[in-house]
Amino acid sequence: MVTSRALAYLESKKNLWGSACGLLGLGLTVAGVAGAYWPVVVAGLYGAGALVAPPERTPPPPFERPSEQLDAVREDLGRLREYVAEVELPPAAEGKLSELLDVYAALLDPGWPAQVLAAEPDAVHALARAVRLDVPECVDTYNRTRWWTRLTPGGESPERHLERQLSVLSEEAERLTADLQDREARRQQTHTAYLEERGRS
Structure with a gap:
């Protein structure tokens, strides 16, 4: 049950958007912009990406055609x-x-x-x-x-x-x-x- 939820989250839009923003934070770190606070920057950008991600679409029930x-x-x-x-x-x-x-x-x-x-x-x-x-x-x-x-x-x-x-x-x-x-x-x-x-x- 826990494993299936974890896998579902890994595939979710929130995680994908958060990961993309987190990678942006790593890029800023490599460029020397984040400095010593790079973990906070990466985590913050990940959280921001997860927040702005579009909501998951729940498919409608399969009614009879x-x-x-x-x-x-x-x-x-x-x-x-x-x-x-x-x-x-x-x-x-x-x-x-x-x-x-x-x-x-x-x-x-x-x-x-x-x-x-x-x-x-x-x-x-x-x-x-x-x-x-x-x-x-x-x-x-x-x-x-x-x-x-x-x-x-x-x-x-x-x-x-x-x-x-x-x-x-x-x-x-x-x-x-x-x-x-x-x-x-x-x-x-x-x-x-x-x-x-x-x-x-």
């Missing part, structure tokens, strides 16, 4: 599909949910759509939240509420709530897709403007 995040969400979508396949849903909700999951799968396609998605952290977060939290919660609460409704019928049906929830998620997915499409359209327009400007110059 966007592509790695999408790989994880893609795997979670596969597990979500398996889960949904085991649950009995009303036909209308089942169809709507199938379409929604197909949209998620298209956005997560390993090709260029995923590259566009990976460039938008908010979109990645929204999609991950939908796959990992929103859709499973919709299906699970429907299942639970349906059981209680059989015991105490009346009130708004769980099927209606499920359809409303899936409609909201579908609208959210449409907005997400439209935003990504708009981003690509702006990129195309920017490139067109660049080429036209280059052609005029």
Whole structure:
């Protein structure tokens, strides 16, 4: 432990800057400037160099790259599909949910759509939240509420709530897709403007 700290200090910027300034002090000593006080001069210059050395840069933690995040969400979508396949849903909700999951799968396609998605952290977060939290919660609460409704019928049906929830998620997915499409359209327009400007110059 002590040895590793000592080695770390030897390689640190403080020691390197201090050593450089200390060598300057030795040079002054050889030139006859420091005189009898040369140890104080060398030590003082070393200390001054260590003080003015730039601070050590602590590297940021190695967070997941966007592509790695999408790989994880893609795997979670596969597990979500398996889960949904085991649950009995009303036909209308089942169809709507199938379409929604197909949209998620298209956005997560390993090709260029995923590259566009990976460039938008908010979109990645929204999609991950939908796959990992929103859709499973919709299906699970429907299942639970349906059981209680059989015991105490009346009130708004769980099927209606499920359809409303899936409609909201579908609208959210449409907005997400439209935003990504708009981003690509702006990129195309920017490139067109660049080429036209280059052609005029």
